[in-house]
Amino acid sequence: MFRPGSFAVAVWLAGAPAYAQDRTAEIDQIFSWATPDAPGCAVAVSHQGKLVVNTAYGLADIERRVPLTPTTILDAGSVRKQFVAAAVLLLVEGGRVSLSDDARKFIPQLPDYGSTITIDHLLTHTGGLRDWPALLQMATGDPDALGMILAQRSLNFAPGEEWSYSNSGYVLLPLVVERASGMKFADFIQKRLFDRLGMKSTTYVEDMNAIKQNRALAYQKDGSGWKLGVLLGNARGGAGALATTAEDLVIWNEGIANGRLGKFVSDKIQEPATLNNGRKLTYARGLFLDRNRGGKVVWHTGSADAYKSFTGSYPEQRLSIGIMCNSGDDTPGSTMLARRIFDLFVPGAEPNVAPPASVPGVDVSSKAGLFFNERNEPLRLITNNGRLGTAQGGPLIAVTGERFRTPRATLPFMSQDEFELNFTSAEEFELKSMEGKITRYRRAKPFAPSADDLKAFAGRYESEELKSFFQVTPGTGGLMISINGTAGQNLEFRPVDTDTFQRVNITMRFRRDSAGNVVGLDLHNPVFRRVEYMRSPR
Numbered sequence: 001m002f003r004p005g006s007f008a009v010a011v012w013l014a015g016a017p018a019y020a021q022d023r024t025a026e027i028d029q030i031f032s033w034a035t036p037d038a039p040g041c042a043v044a045v046s047h048q049g050k051l052v053v054n055t056a057y058g059l060a061d062i063e064r065r066v067p068l069t070p071t072t073i074l075d076a077g078s079v080r081k082q083f084v085a086a087a088v089l090l091l092v093e094g095g096r097v098s099l100s101d102d103a104r105k106f107i108p109q110l111p112d113y114g115s116t117i118t119i120d121h122l123l124t125h126t127g128g129l130r131d132w133p134a135l136l137q138m139a140t141g142d143p144d145a146l147g148m149i150l151a152q153r154s155l156n157f158a159p160g161e162e163w164s165y166s167n168s169g170y171v172l173l174p175l176v177v178e179r180a181s182g183m184k185f186a187d188f189i190q191k192r193l194f195d196r197l198g199m200k201s202t203t204y205v206e207d208m209n210a211i212k213q214n215r216a217l218a219y220q221k222d223g224s225g226w227k228l229g230v231l232l233g234n235a236r237g238g239a240g241a242l243a244t245t246a247e248d249l250v251i252w253n254e255g256i257a258n259g260r261l262g263k264f265v266s267d268k269i270q271e272p273a274t275l276n277n278g279r280k281l282t283y284a285r286g287l288f289l290d291r292n293r294g295g296k297v298v299w300h301t302g303s304a305d306a307y308k309s310f311t312g313s314y315p316e317q318r319l320s321i322g323i324m325c326n327s328g329d330d331t332p333g334s335t336m337l338a339r340r341i342f343d344l345f346v347p348g349a350e351p352n353v354a355p356p357a358s359v360p361g362v363d364v365s366s367k368a369g370l371f372f373n374e375r376n377e378p379l380r381l382i383t384n385n386g387r388l389g390t391a392q393g394g395p396l397i398a399v400t401g402e403r404f405r406t407p408r409a410t411l412p413f414m415s416q417d418e419f420e421l422n423f424t425s426a427e428e429f430e431l432k433s434m435e436g437k438i439t440r441y442r443r444a445k446p447f448a449p450s451a452d453d454l455k456a457f458a459g460r461y462e463s464e465e466l467k468s469f470f471q472v473t474p475g476t477g478g479l480m481i482s483i484n485g486t487a488g489q490n491l492e493f494r495p496v497d498t499d500t501f502q503r504v505n506i507t508m509r510f511r512r513d514s515a516g517n518v519v520g521l522d523l524h525n526p527v528f529r530r531v532e533y534m535r536s537p538r
Contacts, residue, residue, distance in 0.1 A: 041325035044246035060216035077302025080242035085286030122169035124273035128155035129168040131527040145237035160276040218306035220328035229306025249322030310334035364388035371441040444497040461533035
């Protein structure tokens, strides 16, 4: 069925619920932002075991005016992680891999960090490996992701102690599959996953430069026009890409929900990860676990530059949604689009939940500011509408004038800790985890370096791990940082604590020797911590 502004096909199979047959116009409305002369999205929905929507909107290739269709192939981005996880779990079930195996059993080049990173740590983002895309931004040249990962000599945290989303583990896991199975990763998942489930349009592409029939290009908005936004080469991490359709993503969801890869794989891939302290997380193995008004939601998004994707399963409603877009940041948001589709098939409003009660009359303005823990890791407290909150974790509830707690733990912030803050003075507080562990924070000390003080930090600083360098020069009240000698791109870092400078969420703390001379610096941000740079004599 052709319409102005879209190429859309609605597939209504025998036995589909009667109430699903009038949803085409409503689906069109959800994707009405996708115009006929711009990139857009493909969407597929299955309900009660039947494919009821298989639709596409917009262009697959702007230059040649090729429309997106339900059979157009797109890059699924990080949706690939659940396929990698399933491949590993098939080998676990077959006895060739154990979740408790040391990753160095299969990747001996991985440094010995003094504690074991297991296969399960890699699957669940609990191994502490630094996230390679963030490291790549600091590196010189165009190093491959695997080489950067293997060059890291320290971890963000001890394995199993925390959760932090890291693409690095999912660069290593395909190697584990290859070395345990004796097959190329692409061949293994083609035979053991795609062929087995009937995913006829799906392949694992090792080189995105290779010609792929019926593949959509992806685009980012560029003023009034568009420019290509496709990840190639090292920008992909060298681990390949899942090339697929929205319909095949729905087939995959149904296969997991119905145990078509076996009960062990279906159960284990959806089993919540657990930290060393026993805390269960809303992340499994390549999948997020959540709840909405209808019950359980098993989902993941993907982003590979301008390719955006979503796959979600709603077991209680036997509903599955696959969305694949090539419209970059101009896409309204795949999770938002999925939520609107869910509302079509499961009518009803979200329950009105009153915000948790808070102690009235508490003045929080004096409590805001930047704090550091014993490991010199920063935490910024902010105020908004008279409430205290954390810059990354949201608002806090006042229990008393000095005690505050998080109303809802979130996975990306402090590994889903339901923590409590207790101010012991105006300058210090204790953070008590849900398991009772105490971490002490102290307020950043005022630091207003003079011109001579700033000159003491000037120089070249090199990282052996990243093969990169910073050129540090004095600025007006702060420091100007050039990364790898990039001309015209000096970044300003402002003083926030003794010998410490910050830009947005990147913190740079300088180190001194026993004589007080500046000899190096440690770089810190949420996805890599304490990357060491040594001052060069040059």
